[in-house]
Amino acid sequence: MRWTLKPQPNPKTVSELMQSLNVSEIVASLLAQRGIETYEQARLFFSPTLDDLHDPYLMKDMDKAVARIQRAMENGENILVFGDYDVDGTTAVALVSSYLKTIYANVDTYIPDRYNEGYGVSRQGIDYADDNDCKLIIALDCGIKSVDLVAYAKSKGIDFIICDHHRPGDELPSAVAVLDPKRDDCDYPYDELCGCGVGFKLVQALGGTFGHTIDDLMPYLDLVATAIAADIVPMTGENRILAKFGLEIINSSPRPGIAALMQQQKKSAFSITDVVFILAPRINAAGRIKHGNEAVKLLTEFNLEQAAQFASEIEKYNAERKGLDKQITTEALRQIAENGEQDRFTTVVYDESWHKGVIGIVASRLIETHYRPTIVFTKSNGKLAASARSVRDFDIYNALEACAGHLEQFGGHMYAAGMTISEENFLTFKDAFETTVRETIPDELRIPETVIDAEIDLTKIDDKLLRILKRFEPFGPENMTPVFLTKKVNDFGYGKTIGEDGKHLRLFVKQGNSEGFAAIGFGLGSKLELATSKKPIDIAYALEENEWNGAVSIQLRLKDLRAAE
Known part of the structure; x- marks a missing residue:
């Protein structure tokens, strides 16, 4: 593990923030690192309001999208709301369809089958629209590269509105409106929305024509927050x-479907971390194991008893998903070992029997053992389908683009992508991908990294600091939980391993005459000897609240530790 201390911000900026906000140097420095340099920027960061959202009409084609939906309503046309089968897609479909149904009756939904249709806009979906006399399809979280399919729909007299957030290709589909803040010709002030976020902006614009304010749309934000957390957008x-x-x-x-999932976990309140690790995997499990329609049904159900029944079914899918994920990860690691591929720059594995619904999760799991860009293939409809995951700061989408000649189709982001390939091209693609990554990945990106915001002494940690840090939430990419470095601390003599197989580490650390703090390091059990050797150690950690028997205290969440220099 390499430790990287972030560049420290301009001292003048830090000093000005300390004065204008009346905060400590630590807090001012953390703000400046996040690009917050003025009082007004800090106000927006600490106390954002819904009034700070941008005008949806700043997004290119928004006026065209709203006008086409209005025309559909005036003419009594059937509207099909189409979305991908992952969390971003299913929440987007739930949001847009449930809002439309409050103002218009002729609305249907469609989620493609992961196994028979694959990712994104599908010919089957367009045929379904045609069979059901739908003259307008609103595509959410997909469609930006569906040039041929949108043309196919047009030949059947069906219009498209595309709401996407993926990178466009060289040619845009000939849709009535293409809402995508990543379009080169779109001047929308923020281009990191998820698919559900773009769908919300459409609803915000359309709602304005019916006199609906942002306050009226608040009930839909549980869906948007879930999508933002799950899709790992900034x-x-x-x-x-x-x-x-x-x-x-x-x-x-929360809507009944989300409330039912929360009740199953016996939790009355969720953090953004809970959304990522509890809520999102369960919504995803429907599309992975059965069908994304199950997730949409859950998220649009307003009867509490029925929602509880749907949630119970989804819990079963999630349990099945966990079993498959564990089994396939074991098989993939064995394949890497048997092929002698432990020292490659990439992981590319394939088995035709692997469940397509969990290969993305397996790719992430493999990175935990072999830290490198990873692609997991399985067989689907006579082709090989894959999910790709990357390591920090390496753009796997660009690497795939360099190998595009071997692929039939691909799409995605910097850190995650999907693709289809013919079986006979598998080995040549595998070699090409290895060569591309080997030639382009810097050496340091091949080692896992702990990024540290600031070095501080334990004496600087108190309740006030933790209170202010809680106002930095919600955390996520580009606004991660602050990580601190403290040098030359010692375990106070209580160090031990805890958990299954002693995987985790529990310490009580002090630095000189400082107050001592409990510290827990998940997955750091192997470092017990180092931590309790009586020799000073350096620790990288985040701060958190720990509640035990009704008492609340500050705890250090260890990211890593090493012998002090």
């Missing part, structure tokens, strides 16, 4: 505002 700008208020809805008045 927790900045509009995403942070929508996630913050969406989390408030989740914890105060």
Whole structure:
């Protein structure tokens, strides 16, 4: 593990923030590192309001999208709301369809089957629209590269509105409106929305024509927050505002489907971390194991008893998903070992029997053992389908683009992508991908990294600091939980391993005459001897609250530790 201390910000900026905000040097420095340099920027960061959201009409084609939906309503046309089968897609479909149904009756939904249709806009979905006399398809979280399919729909007299957040290709589909803040010709002020976020902006614009204010749309923000957390988009700008208020809805008045999932976990309040690790995997499990329609049904159900029944079914899918994920990860690691591929720059594995619904999770699991760009293939409809995951700061999408000649189709982001390939091209692609990564990945990106915001002494840690840090939430990419470095601390003599097989580490650390703090390090059990050797250690950690028997105290969440220099 390499430790990287972030560049320290301009001292003048830090000093000005300390004075204008009346905060400590630590807090001012953390703000400056996040690009917050003025009182007004700090106000927006600490106290965002829904009024700080951008005008949806700043997004290119928004006026065209709203006008086409209005025309569909005036003419009594059937509207099909189409979305991908993951959390971002299913929450987006639930949001847009449930809002439309409050103002218009002729609305249907469609989620493609992961196994028979694959990712994104499908010919089957367009045929379904045609069979059901739908003259307008609103595609959410997909469609930006569906040039041929949108043309196919057009030949059948069906219009498209595309709401996507993926990178466009060289040619845009000939849709009535293409809403995507990543379009080169779109001047929307924030281009990191998720698919559900783009769908929300459409609803915000359309709602304005019916006199619906942002306050009227608050009940939909639980869906947007769930999508933002699950899709690992930057927790900045509009995403942070929508996630913050969406989390408030989740914890105060969630829709019955989300409430039912929370009740199953016996939790009355969720953090953004709970959304990522508890809520999102369960919504995803429907599309992975059965069908994404199950997730949409859950998220649009307003009868509490029925929602509880749907949630119970989804819990079963999630349990099945966990078993498959564990089994396939074991098989993939064995394949890497048997092929002698432990020292490659990439992991590319394939087995035709692997469950397509969990290969993305397996790719992430493999990175935990072999830290490198990873692709997991399985067989689907006569082709090989794959999910790719990357390591920090390496753009796997660019690497795939360099190998595009071997692929039939691909799409995704810097850190995650999907692709289809013919079986005979598998080995040549595997070699090409290895060569591309080997030639382009810097050596340091091949080692896992702990990024540290600041070096501090334990004496600087108190309740006030923790209170202010809690106002940095919700955390996510580009606004991660602050990580601190403290040098030359010692375990106070209580160090031990805990948990299954002693995987985790529990310490009580002090630095000189400082107050001592309990510290817990998940997955750091192997470092017990180092931590309790009586020799000073350096620790990298985040701060958190620990509640035990009704008492609340500050705890250090260890990221890593090493012998002090």
